[in-house]
Amino acid sequence: MTLLMQRTELQLHRDELRMQRDELQLTRKVMQEQREEMGLQKKSLQQTFENTFFATLRLLREIQATLHLTELMQQLQQANAENTITAENYAAWYTAQATRLSHYIRTLKKSLRFTDNSNVADRQRYMRLVRAQLKPCEITMLGRHYGLQSDSRQTVALIERYALLRFLPRDHYGEQIRHLYRNIAFHEPSEP
Secondary structure, eight states, X not given: OHHHHHHHXXXXXXXXXXXXXXXXXXXXXXXXXXXXHHHHHHHHHXXXXXXXXXXXXXXXXXXXXXXXXXXXXXXHHHTOTTSOOOHHHHHHHHHHHHHHHHHHHHHHHHHHHHHHHSOOSOXXXXXXXXXXHOOHHHHHHHHHHHHTOTTOHHHHHHHHHTTTTTTOOOXXXXXXXXXXXXXXXXXXXXXX
């Protein structure tokens, strides 16, 4: 009788182990399918991000093409007889040009924030693409615009984090901007 009960128990344990093994295999299969699904979702999110990112870059280029920024920056420089652009005279110039420039400034700022807030793995790579699109006069204007405004700390932090002023011209006007940012904005070592 004891032997019969032990056999029955042993068979029940075997059946239970077989069921656990089958369940474990099903669980593994489900987990593999979930991993594959997550991979597809990640790929889809990456593609959505890239589509939006490159559309934003195209929009920036289209806006920039209509602005004639080089001319605008020359007007700003000529309007300052003392050859120094201060927060006050920049604000006056920007106010006069706001209908032309504000759309560009806002679009650039939104593209920087969009990229920084994204879940893509290498945001630095995308910010380098943004930086590569900026002409020297745009870099100067970007540095001056955000460096001279007291309410732009978030954007200044992005400019510094991604070294967007790395290729700031080393002319008189570029040098006037350098003190407004930490060295990392220019891709230089930090101060001691």
